[in-house]
Amino acid sequence: MWPAALAAEPVRRALAGATELRQRTLRLWRTPESELAATLRRVDDQLTGLEVTTCLRDGELEIVTRYEPDADDAYGRLVAAVTADFAGTLFSDGPTVDELVAWALDERGWTVAVGESETGGLVTARLTEPAGASRRVLGGVAAYANSAKEQLLDVPPATLVDGGAVSPAVARALAEGARARFGADVGVGVTGVAGPGGGTPEKPVGTVHLAVVGPDGALAYSDRLRGDRAAVRGRTGTLAVHLLRQLLLGGPPA
């Protein structure tokens, strides 16, 4: 009945007459919503015909704009204003960070492997989400136990003793171990305290250390995240993908 209704002449005419609404997305990394709001206020009188909504999630600020085709110029002015004010943090004019990373890996024909402790498989699961993941992701080791970090990812026992399992050096060793063991072009390493237990005054819940190591260099990032166990784990996953993006494509630092 539904296909028949769609094919009926009155319905087809009504659909053809309906406004073709465009939707475009810009994505900024680590930009306060208030700064974006100031920019939008400044150029507000040039944005007639645009319906702009913004959403901040896990450090990503998403600007979704809906408009009819005749507001195309106004959208161009919005993009110009955002690009001018946020050149350092604008990382996408559409694709998600996960898509950007997948495309960048495929373009170079590179593979990736993960050594993760705190996130317990979440980073590998996220990298294997997009279709075609098997050509770019060789795998990952979720090494909660220190013995697994040593035996499966070659983290030196001394490194675990010196700074503890939650340290920048262990994140780096996890990335290098994953890269070597899987024979991948890029290695990702993650360690931290997801909570609710396990925190100490020196390493409170939310402490995370990440590293990515590629053929031409390495990047590291440390932070103290807020939120409950699920939030800390999820945000660490987002940080890992952004650190990969920075290694592969440059742009705003994780």
Add this chain to the structure above:
Amino acid sequence: MWPAALAAEPVRRALAGATELRQRTLRLWRTPESELAATLRRVDDQLTGLEVTTCLRDGELEIVTRYEPDADDAYGRLVAAVTADFAGTLFSDGPTVDELVAWALDERGWTVAVGESETGGLVTARLTEPAGASRRVLGGVAAYANSAKEQLLDVPPATLVDGGAVSPAVARALAEGARARFGADVGVGVTGVAGPGGGTPEKPVGTVHLAVVGPDGALAYSDRLRGDRAAVRGRTGTLAVHLLRQLLLGGPPA
């Protein structure tokens, strides 16, 4: 202001007089919603005062009931009817399958490790979701590449050649390899075709093989799941946790 308002005598009286609504959940595994509906219709006249909703998700049928305290007896009759009709598939009178598995492992002081291909880290990520995961989950290897299956989880090359990477024998070898490599009490193995690519006439998209191996025995399960890549991966994760539940607690087969 809010605490002060709550402490004020008129508000306290109003709150005390408010109805205390109870909410209870029953969970069935692999039970068609239509069969449950037939049971509910049969005993409908004994369920006065109960507000019953049912939800089917990934093979789990959830029965959520809200009622005032004076309908306690009616709820008892509902539980009796469901237990009588679905003794073989009722697996919980409240906790999620993830909670049941975590508690069962903790009660025995057992640890678990995962070797997963198709789910790419998702099963390990799910097992490490609950707080306190580090005492029961030693880790997991997400082995997309066959070389990783061989080198990190000791899957015999001949097993990969004989039945291909997606086979019951490889699921079993992944479980045994994870168990041995991490030194865990229980090993979980998962392989399959999540799609959209990679399917063949013999092994179409959705084909999954799972195995769990414990100190006292092993269980295996194979299925062909419907849905897109994300659905197949998610449902495989649910199957893995149910297979663990069956090994640890008995009850309805995965």
